[in-house]
Amino acid sequence: xxxxxxxxxxxxxxxxxxxxxxxxxxxxxxxxxxxxxxxxxxxxxxxxxxxxxxxxxxxxxxxxxxxxxxxxxxxxxxxxxxxxxxxxxxxxxxxxxxxxxxxxxxxxxxxxxxxxxxxxxxxxxxxxxxxxxxxxxxxxxxxxxxxxxxxxxxxxxxxxxxxxxxxxxxxxxxxxxxxxxxxxxxxxxxxxxxxxxxxxxxxxxxxxxxxxxxxxxxxxxxxxxxxxxxxxxxxxxxxxxxxxxxxxxxxxxxxxxxxxxxxxxxxxxxxxxxxxxxxxxxxxxxxxxxxxxxxxxxxxxxxxxxxx
Numbered sequence: 001x002x003x004x005x006x007x008x009x010x011x012x013x014x015x016x017x018x019x020x021x022x023x024x025x026x027x028x029x030x031x032x033x034x035x036x037x038x039x040x041x042x043x044x045x046x047x048x049x050x051x052x053x054x055x056x057x058x059x060x061x062x063x064x065x066x067x068x069x070x071x072x073x074x075x076x077x078x079x080x081x082x083x084x085x086x087x088x089x090x091x092x093x094x095x096x097x098x099x100x101x102x103x104x105x106x107x108x109x110x111x112x113x114x115x116x117x118x119x120x121x122x123x124x125x126x127x128x129x130x131x132x133x134x135x136x137x138x139x140x141x142x143x144x145x146x147x148x149x150x151x152x153x154x155x156x157x158x159x160x161x162x163x164x165x166x167x168x169x170x171x172x173x174x175x176x177x178x179x180x181x182x183x184x185x186x187x188x189x190x191x192x193x194x195x196x197x198x199x200x201x202x203x204x205x206x207x208x209x210x211x212x213x214x215x216x217x218x219x220x221x222x223x224x225x226x227x228x229x230x231x232x233x234x235x236x237x238x239x240x241x242x243x244x245x246x247x248x249x250x251x252x253x254x255x256x257x258x259x260x261x262x263x264x265x266x267x268x269x270x271x272x273x274x275x276x277x278x279x280x281x282x283x284x285x286x287x288x289x290x291x292x293x294x295x296x297x298x299x300x301x302x303x304x305x306x307x308x
Contacts, residue, residue, distance in 0.1 A: 004046070008042040009042075012039060015035070019059070072142070076142030093120070096286075097126045098147070099128040099138065099149075103225060113127070145277065150269060165268050166244060166269055169259060184210060188209050204267055240265065
């Protein structure tokens, strides 16, 4: 009988993801020698080398690469077994792993966490903030239970729930207060400040301005909305920000705000989770808490599955 433990599989999964013993050990909250010993025992149990070890990096062997995918499937199934047990209970308790994109988390997370804790005090809420592609990957791999992102995500294995629409506002230097609002055609000729590559909000801003890609400009990209607004305050250019960010990001900046003429640029905020998740009913309830936290009545629509 094969003597392999779930602990060993989790350690191997961490090592496969991080490609580094130190970082993998840290993510598992164990020492590096302990992790190395568990991986060695796993190799001995399976009768094959999983890693190519060198002084600077760790690379998976072909056997290791094939095993890594199987291990992810096993661990996801084990986690969903626990979710199935939780879903059968009357109360919602235990670990809840929520992902959020950076253009949502700073503005909704405090209120969402407060409301969830009040309504479900036995929940252990864990939040992951990163960009959409990484959230979707971690969600599919079973390392997150749900994510709050801009829709659509176009991942066939996920269910999407549209929560609410949110407008974008134009942020200009304070000296522009009261001047005519530029059209989207005029925006293409202005110094448009954007988030760096990888942020979906960057793509949405470019789409509104009918720009396939932004012309290269030095020092005009940023990694946060806060930095963009401060750059506008310094007179460097103009930018767009989502409505939920306005109270936080403009309170200490010398900028003016303006709404575009119809059709106003906007995005749809939604929640996504795996179609196979046993927590689907509870996650739909949480989607209502998210809407409440954002000052919205109810989700725009009932849960729907993304077409393959």
